[in-house]
Amino acid sequence: MADEDNQCAHEICTCPTTEDAEYCSDHCKDADDQDLTEISCDCGHTGCGAAMAA
Numbered sequence: 001m002a003d004e005d006n007q008c009a010h011e012i013c014t015c016p017t018t019e020d021a022e023y024c025s026d027h028c029k030d031a032d033d034q035d036l037t038e039i040s041c042d043c044g045h046t047g048c049g050a051a052m053a054a
C-alpha cells in the first residue's frame with residue numbers, strides 16, 4: 001500500500017503528504033471527521049484552495 005505519490009485524503013485538498021500521514025494538516029482531518037463540505041480547501045498551504053487566488 002506504500003505509495004510515493006501520497007496526497008491528502010481530504011477530497012478537495014491537493015496537498016502532498018508524508019508517507020505515514022493521511023492528511024496534510026489538522027484542518028483536513030477535522031473537516032473529514034466532521035463531514036464538512038467545503039467549496040475550497042482552507043488548510044492554508046500554498047497552492048491549495050483559496051491560496052491559489054494569489
Ligand SMILES: [Zn+2]
Pocket residue numbers: 008012013014015024028041042043044045048049
Ligand atoms: Zn488543502
Ligand SMILES: [Zn+2]
Pocket residue numbers: 008009010013014015023024025028043
Ligand atoms: Zn489537506
